[in-house]
Amino acid sequence: MESRIAERMSRLGTETAFSVSLEAREFAAKGNKIYPFHLGDMNIRTPQKIINAAKKAMDEGKTGYCPCAGIPELREALAREIGRSRGLKLAKDNVSIQPGGKPVIMKFMLAFMNPGEEVLYPNPGYPIYESQIKFHGGVAKPYGFRMSARGFSLDLGQIERLITPFTKIFIFNNYHNPMGAESDASEMAKLAKLCVKHDLLVLSDEAYFDITYAGKPKSIASYPGMAGRTLILYTFSKKFAMTGWRLGAAIGPEWMMEQINRLNVNDESCSNHFIQWGALAGLRSTKKETKQIIDTLRKRRDLACKLLNGIKGVKVFKPNSTFYIFPDVTDAMRNLGFDDVEEFRRFILETTGVSFCTRRHFGTPLESEEREFIRLAYSGIDLKDIREGLLKFKEAAENPEAAEKWRKNRR
Ligand code: PLP
Numbered sequence: 001m002e003s004r005i006a007e008r009m010s011r012l013g014t015e016t017a018f019s020v021s022l023e024a025r026e027f028a029a030k031g032n033k034i035y036p037f038h039l040g041d042m043n044i045r046t047p048q049k050i051i052n053a054a055k056k057a058m059d060e061g062k063t064g065y066c067p068c069a070g071i072p073e074l075r076e077a078l079a080r081e082i083g084r085s086r087g088l089k090l091a092k093d094n095v096s097i098q099p100g101g102k103p104v105i106m107k108f109m110l111a112f113m114n115p116g117e118e119v120l121y122p123n124p125g126y127p128i129y130e131s132q133i134k135f136h137g138g139v140a141k142p143y144g145f146r147m148s149a150r151g152f153s154l155d156l157g158q159i160e161r162l163i164t165p166f167t168k169i170f171i172f173n174n175y176h177n178p179m180g181a182e183s184d185a186s187e188m189a190k191l192a193k194l195c196v197k198h199d200l201l202v203l204s205d206e207a208y209f210d211i212t213y214a215g216k217p218k219s220i221a222s223y224p225g226m227a228g229r230t231l232i233l234y235t236f237s238k239k240f241a242m243t244g245w246r247l248g249a250a251i252g253p254e255w256m257m258e259q260i261n262r263l264n265v266n267d268e269s270c271s272n273h274f275i276q277w278g279a280l281a282g283l284r285s286t287k288k289e290t291k292q293i294i295d296t297l298r299k300r301r302d303l304a305c306k307l308l309n310g311i312k313g314v315k316v317f318k319p320n321s322t323f324y325i326f327p328d329v330t331d332a333m334r335n336l337g338f339d340d341v342e343e344f345r346r347f348i349l350e351t352t353g354v355s356f357c358t359r360r361h362f363g364t365p366l367e368s369e370e371r372e373f374i375r376l377a378y379s380g381i382d383l384k385d386i387r388e389g390l391l392k393f394k395e396a397a398e399n400p401e402a403a404e405k406w407r408k409n410r411r
Pocket of ligand 1: 040100101102103126173176177205207234235236237243247248
């Protein structure tokens with residue numbers, strides 16, 4: 001019967017980070033302690049006001065269908081909030097509520113990419129971009145990043161060289177997973193000009209817009225010529241610690257929203273009704289709680305970066321956004337005799353319980369890449385375990401004999 005599986009399924013990718021979770025779970029099942037730096041899930045509670053408002057909505061019977069684009073109250077509140085934070089003029093009709101941020105990626109490709117068109121996307125990057133481009137018959141063209149004094153930044157020259165007459169879409173994930181890369185205002189202005197010059201539509205994945213630790217975040221949609229061609233991916237997952245609630249939004253010009261709403265009707269009918277009332281309470285009255293979430297994450301980031309930079313052969317920039325760290329482990333690997341970053345990952349997991357992803361979980365490395373990186377998420381692990389885990393990591397990473405022994409035992 002397997003021959004009946006549709007051909008397009010062979011083009012669908014996945015989040016390979018989930019395979020790391022599986023390995024970690026298997027390791028834990030043998031009675032080992034795991035330090036979970038691998039998944040971007042959160043161990044921080046959703047603010048109680050959101051929980052109470054969702055419960056109240058259920059009690060009040062808000063359990064039936066609602067409009068396919070979402071409840072008007074939430075769309076209006078989000079239009080106000082996104083308009084304020086991004087400097088955009090938005091109204092309810094610029095907002096379409098979604099069952100998470102992730103579905104916006106598939107809906108964008110379905111609505112605005114024709115088969116054979118080229119899409120530029122970040123690599124390393126969130127793996128769903130490449131998966132969805134290919135699944136819907138597009139040509140996935142990865143662009144990379146450069147190391148600079150302020151961390152990772154875009155290579156605008158490379159991006160422009162990649163653009164051909166067939167390039168129609170640019171995917172931008174400022175406040176970037178997995179590198180925490182962040183464009184400053186001047187870089188974003190140049191990028192916006194490039195998008196206008198080549199008439200590109202832009203999917204601006206702003207999942208981490210609100211997870212920034214200093215300065216005022218900016219959206220590419222606010223630059224001249226961009227509002228009419230940019231769709232913002234918004235999510236309640238991170239700012240409100242609501243990953244499992246599954247609520248997000250597509251925000252953009254009305255001509256785009258009409259198409260996205262048509263897809264809503266054909267797919268989920270509407271996002272979960274009572275959860276939208278919870279999210280509305282979140283937008284209205286959780287400033288103190290969302291600040292606490294950021295403060296918690298900031299402390300974790302600071303501790304993790306300090307401990308990682310104390311490990312011989314490990315070098316990390318402290319990112320100003322997201323809850324990810326992307327250390328260069330090339331020298332640590334060399335000191336231990338590893339040339340495969342996945343082997344290095346397994347060695348650390350099996351000798352310390354510290355579980356993380358590697359650069360390979362975020363796309364196939366580009367030819368120009370010479371260094372090896374890993375990605376640690378600190379959203380699902382508290383300070384005590386960050387300290388305990390990373391001290392164990394240090395011990396293992398500075399012990400070539402242990403690495404040699406581990407290799408021998410595997411042979
Ligand atoms: N975009 C990026 C870059 C992400 O890292 C994630 C989740 O980790 C998402 C989008 C989707 O988030 P969600 O579907 O939880 O809203």
